[in-house]
Amino acid sequence: GAVVSQHPSWVICKSGTSVKIECRSLDFQATTMFWYRQFPKQSLMLMATSNEGSKATYEQGVEKDKFLINHASLTLSTLTVTSAHPEDSSFYICSARAGGMDTEAFFGQGTRLTVV
Amino acid sequence: AQSVTQLDSQVPVFEEAPVELRCNYSSSVSVYLFWYVQYPNQGLQLLLKYLSGSTLVKGINGFEAEFNKSQTSFHLRKPSVHISDTAEYFCAVSDGQAGTALIFGKGTTLSVSS
Numbered sequence: 447g448a449v450v451s452q453h454p455s456w457v458i459c460k461s462g463t464s465v466k467i468e469c470r471s472l473d474f475q476a477t478t479m480f481w482y483r484q485f486p487k488q489s490l491m492l493m494a495t496s497n498e499g500s501k502a503t504y505e506q507g508v509e510k511d512k513f514l515i516n517h518a519s520l521t522l523s524t525l526t527v528t529s530a531h532p533e534d535s536s537f538y539i540c541s542a543r544a545g546g547m548d549t550e551a552f553f554g555q556g557t558r559l560t561v562v
Numbered sequence: 563a564q565s566v567t568q569l570d571s572q573v574p575v576f577e578e579a580p581v582e583l584r585c586n587y588s589s590s591v592s593v594y595l596f597w598y599v600q601y602p603n604q605g606l607q608l609l610l611k612y613l614s615g616s617t618l619v620k621g622i623n624g625f626e627a628e629f630n631k632s633q634t635s636f637h638l639r640k641p642s643v644h645i646s647d648t649a650e651y652f653c654a655v656s657d658g659q660a661g662t663a664l665i666f667g668k669g670t671t672l673s674v675s676s
Contacts, residue, residue, distance in 0.1 A: 452605070480663045489652065489668045490606075539605055541664070550596065551656075551664050555605040 448474045450542050452554025459530055459561055467525045467557045469540030475520035476542035480551065481513075484537040496523050530561040564588055564655045568667035575674055577645055583638040583670045585627075585653035595636040596654040596664060597627055606652065612636060623647070648674045 449472040459465050469479055478497050482490040494510075496502040496517035504510045512534075514526040523542075527534055540554040569584040587593060594613050598606040610621025617629040627638045636653060650671055654664040 482666075487671075490666045492663050492665070495663055537603075550608060550611055553598075553606040556603070558603060 448472075448542075448544065448552045450476075450540065450552045450554045452540050452557055454557060455555060456558040457560070459559070461531055461561055462529055464526055464528045465530055465559060467527075467538055467540070467559075469523045469525070469542065469554050471521045471542045471544075471552070474542075474544045476523070476544060477520065478543050479517055479523040480541040480543075481515060481523075481525050482539045482541065484539060484556075486537075490539060493525075527559065530559070532561045535559055535561045564593070564657055564665045566653050566655050566665055566667035568651075568653050568670050570670050571668065572671045572673065575643055575672070577674055577676050578642045580641050581639065581643050581647075581672065583651050583653075583672065585636045585638065585667060587634050587636065587653075587655045589634050592657065594656045595627075595629060596656070597621065597625070597636075597638050598652045598654060598666075599623075600650045600652065600669075609638070609651075643672070643674045645674050645676060647672060 451470045453468045481493045483493050484490045492505050493508045494502045494504045496515045498517050498520050502515035517523040539556045541551040543551050565588045567586045575581050596611045597609040600606050609625050610619045612619050612629045620626045625640050650669050652669050653667040656664050
């Protein structure tokens with residue numbers, strides 16, 4: 447199957463700083479990428495949908511000014527957690543689809559963010 | 563909006579026993595269904611998917627699932643589990659529209675013991 451690479455796999459940052467997470471589709475062009483957040487022992491909650499070259503669509507309750515998403519190319523989307531606080535600590539997972547009606551979504555390996 | 567219900571949060575089972583993880587989805591005109599497995603601190607791995615055609619879908623690692631439209635279910639089964647099957651399992655649904663995300667159930671923790 448197709449490969450989605452997410453980087454970094456884990457990061458520790460100080461409260462108040464910003465952290466950028468990258469999501470790359472390595473062997474296909476991803477017209478749409480999705481960002482999920484997963485709390486311990488819980489499911490994946492969709493944060494936003496990003497389409498190449500346009501603004502991301504955020505789910506209700508997700509602060510777009512705090513979680514900045516950029517999808518500047520067909521192979522790269524970034525999630526920047528701005529002014530991070532301890533409550534932003536979580537597991538973030540990206541997903542990419544190549545397009546079309548029934549293409550499956552491929553997932554990155556996730557990023558464990560710890561804000562201290 | 564689509565939704566997925568995984569009826570069991572935890573399923574303990576002994577090695578070599580059969581297992582069924584239950585999943586129900588909200589009805590839609592067209593629906594695509596998926597099962598993913600997640601090991602600790604890792605991303606998701608696709609086990610199997612139903613897009614169309616045969617309602618019995620076979621996946622990796624000996625898992626299979628049956629799409630039942632009348633019961634809006636997509637239960638995951640394995641006839642004989644191994645210790646290595648211990649993981650978190652997620653059922654997900656998509657309405658198939660281009661550009662829409664998968665919606666996940668809350669997950670089922672499968673614990674296999676000897």
